[in-house]
Amino acid sequence: MSSRIPIMEIFGPTIQGEGNLIGSKTMFIRTGGCDYSCSWCDSSFTWNGEQKSQMLTIDEIYNELTRLGTNGVDWVTISGGNPALVGEPMSELIAKLHSEGFKVALETQGSIWQPWMIDINNLVLSPKPPSSGMNPDLIKLAEIIEKYTANINSDNIDNRPQRKLVLKVVIFDNEDFEYAKYLYSNFSDIPFYLQVGNTNIAECDENLNIVIERLEWLTQKLIEEESMSKASVLPQLHVLIWGNKRGV
């Protein structure tokens, strides 16, 4: 029997709207299922039962990417849900994408380590702040960071493709910001991104000013926070452009 992965949606070509690859061309593969249930999750359909995932083989996933048209796209981004729930089949998918010339980015909250993570070219760990209602295990997060970065340091030896790890924290309020400060103080050698939280934006035009006001608030907080000299603040570019529409 072929390896299968629970898939919620596959879309693109589009751009990455968040984090260190903001504005880059990418396809998206969104897996189903999550070990978290964040109160403000913008992809809650991946775990709340509203929509069923499809168990797809590696070939079926790749064929769907091809059907959508991957010419001129540099990255495939795997997101969720939490794609770290997927075991060995993910390793096969990553190998397939690499063999077809793609770089592979993956986004996860950093609650589960998988050995295939060392093959991810851009690993975004986004521990969830207090407003999510979750309580991330920071020992586990530190373990994942250690395992991935230990492997980066051996790049000169095994000649793997370029790899990068970043931390990204979504901020809704002052308490979230304090949490990000605490994380930053523990992982200050890792590129660190603060991201404006958003939820329930159906149409860009209606709520654009609210998103911008939140962005201004967070930017001002970061500017005034002397302890976070190397952190960056970023919007969700796709939300600014398209609102919270699916599939873009």
Next chain:
Amino acid sequence: MSSRIPIMEIFGPTIQGEGNLIGSKTMFIRTGGCDYSCSWCDSSFTWNGEQKSQMLTIDEIYNELTRLGTNGVDWVTISGGNPALVGEPMSELIAKLHSEGFKVALETQGSIWQPWMIDINNLVLSPKPPSSGMNPDLIKLAEIIEKYTANINSDNIDNRPQRKLVLKVVIFDNEDFEYAKYLYSNFSDIPFYLQVGNTNIAECDENLNIVIERLEWLTQKLIEEESMSKASVLPQLHVLIWGNKRGV
């Protein structure tokens, strides 16, 4: 007599709104004078005679940064005008900033090489597209790229701090996009950023939708352009947040 640099404004702490350092904390030093006069220049006060520059010593510049408050700021960004018009005194300023623990970014159109450029940690070259009314010398641009990158490759030997070169092209229309495509095809191994053009935005609220529409247009162009797989599209974050206000 002390070395002096023509300064238009010094401001911060704020964030970098553009290019690969988008969202990072930085101070800005804006030099006066430009060898170009782009039709849509958003800093035309640096060269159109509307405002005079002040000839400041390195110490005076540094004291002003300190007065503004540089705690918790990682970068100093030197912009213009065209800061590449400044000769040896720039070398002294960069050395001073490095000795005080700052990383130094510099933005220039890539029309003039200066030996001090090899000490810049993040060099943004932004050749001006047809809508500017300028006609960049691409042989000169290629020379600058070659000189800077030749030096990056020797980083392992002389142990300089991290350095990076990126290209950034402002896009107003289809002709500008074609120009960017041509540049990309010649320099595809250099990180390449397309930036939405803007001009005369006094208040964010009034014209925000226009900026977003332009961003959507440019994003769609890039998504559909198969030849530019590694290019990125970015807004001007500071314009989204604050409009075209000075000093932020």
